[in-house]
Amino acid sequence: MExxxxxxxxxPGQERDLHRWVNPVLPDGLRRAHGGEKRNWEQxxxxxxxxxxxxxxxxxxxxxxxxxxxxxxxxxxxTSDARLRGNxxxxxxxxxxxxxxxxxxxxxxxxxxxxxxxxxGAYVDLSAYAIACMIKNFQDQGGWGAQSxxxxxxxxxxxxxxxxxxxxxxxxxxxxxxADAAKNKIAEGWVDLAVPQYNRKFSWQxxxxxxxxxxxxxxxxxxxxHSVCGMDLVAQSSDDFRDEDTGKMMxxxxxxxxxxxxxxxxxxxxxxxxxxxxSWGDSWSDRGMGVLTGSKARPDxxxxxxxxxxxxx
Numbered sequence: 142m143e144x145x146x147x148x149x150x151x152x153p154g155q156e157r158d159l160h161r162w163v164n165p166v167l168p169d170g171l172r173r174a175h176g177g178e179k180r181n182w183e184q185x186x187x188x189x190x191x192x193x194x195x196x197x198x199x200x201x202x203x204x205x206x207x208x209x210x211x212x213x214x215x216x217x218x219x220t221s222d223a224r225l226r227g228n229x230x231x232x233x234x235x236x237x238x239x240x241x242x243x244x245x246x247x248x249x250x251x252x253x254x255x256x257x258x259x260x261x262g263a264y265v266d267l268s269a270y271a272i273a274c275m276i277k278n279f280q281d282q283g284g285w286g287a288q289s290x291x292x293x294x295x296x297x298x299x300x301x302x303x304x305x306x307x308x309x310x311x312x313x314x315x316x317x318x319x320a321d322a323a324k325n326k327i328a329e330g331w332v333d334l335a336v337p338q339y340n341r342k343f344s345w346q347x348x349x350x351x352x353x354x355x356x357x358x359x360x361x362x363x364x365x366x367h368s369v370c371g372m373d374l375v376a377q378s379s380d381d382f383r384d385e386d387t388g389k390m391m392x393x394x395x396x397x398x399x400x401x402x403x404x405x406x407x408x409x410x411x412x413x414x415x416x417x418x419x420s421w422g423d424s425w426s427d428r429g430m431g432v433l434t435g436s437k438a439r440p441d442x443x444x445x446x447x448x449x450x451x452x453x454x
Contacts, residue, residue, distance in 0.1 A: 176242025227258030235429030
């Protein structure tokens with residue numbers, strides 16, 4: 142598996158490690174909140190947001206994924222590589238929702254930061270609390286990624302100079318703040334991906350294609366009640382489903398289970414996980430990044446920004 146040092150990897154059924162994902166205690170002694178809510182697809186169907194483009198884009202055939210991914214790993218051209226050098230050659234800091242249920246605003250903010258980095262723009266310390274507070278009227282409430290990305294398109298996101306990180310002060314809501322936010326807007330719309338419960342395979346192919354094209358994805362996971370930013374595909378072989386201590390195939394995975402995983406997110410002899418960028422600070426996993434595998438990698442909602450307003454810095 143093409144994992145990074147110290148990177149948490151969650152295999153479906155590996156309940157012994159689930160707590161490290163779902164509700165971990167980080168070095169500061171605090172537990173991190175989630176806040177993801179299930180999108181009501183009947184009330185908010187694909188294409189309901191005026192700022193989104195409900196389009197179908199050309200998919201990269203899954204038979205090509207392994208070779209294309211290997212080339213990107215060798216060239217250090219993954220989206221996560223852009224994150225690790227996007228702050229004047231240093232890593233862009235992970236967002237930190239700090240106990241509030243604002244993951245769904247932080248995931249889109251992380252995606253915007255990645256787009257800026259890949260466009261060659263200077264790092265700007267964007268403050269996701271601004272988006273969440275305005276949408277939820279300064280209440281600590283959950284949501285889903287499309288809500289925050291729609292706001293991003295309409296008004297943008299201010300920097301921490303105008304809306305301090307993790308601040309819920311209503312005084313931040315002023316003309317200067319939104320003038321600054323307008324510098325950090327999505328420029329060309331965003332894509333509302335296929336509804337996964339209707340076509341799991343097709344939605345996963347969309348996710349993989351965007352990863353291979355270095356397009357960050359705001360991914361909502363109902364099993365986790367959490368929204369994070371998807372970055373890279375991660376190749377896996379059957380050997381990756383072995384116990385790290387004994388080297389034996391993990392008891393949770395019989396042949397039928399492995400076949401099902403391959404059918405869900407794989408092709409041939411290779412399965413693909415999804416590297417995500419979380420919003421629980423840099424102390425979680427490997428600098429805020431981890432890998433979801435099998436059914437855990439397939440999001441229940443996914444949206445992607447196309448580009449950001451070019452930086453003038």
